[in-house]
Amino acid sequence: MTIDTIEDAALHLPEQQRAELAHKLLLSLEMQGESEIAAEWRNEAKRRADDLDSGLATLVSADAVRAAAQKLLR
Numbered sequence: 001m002t003i004d005t006i007e008d009a010a011l012h013l014p015e016q017q018r019a020e021l022a023h024k025l026l027l028s029l030e031m032q033g034e035s036e037i038a039a040e041w042r043n044e045a046k047r048r049a050d051d052l053d054s055g056l057a058t059l060v061s062a063d064a065v066r067a068a069a070q071k072l073l074r
Contacts, residue, residue: 051057
């Protein structure tokens with residue numbers, strides 16, 4: 001099986017299965033365990049929430065992000 005075959009098969013998986021696969025692949029590259037990574041994500045989520053609460057960051061709708069990404073891909 002080639003990397004191209006694996007990639008093609010993976011990209012045709014449903015979104016949830018692609019996310020789970022991506023998560024497992026990332027974990028395989030990390031020296032940290034899953035609990036340490038989860039703790040880091042909680043810290044990052046808190047930091048982002050604090051930034052929103054303090055006005056340092058603003059929300060952007062998914063539609064706006066999608067439109068900007070599509071514009072970049074043209």
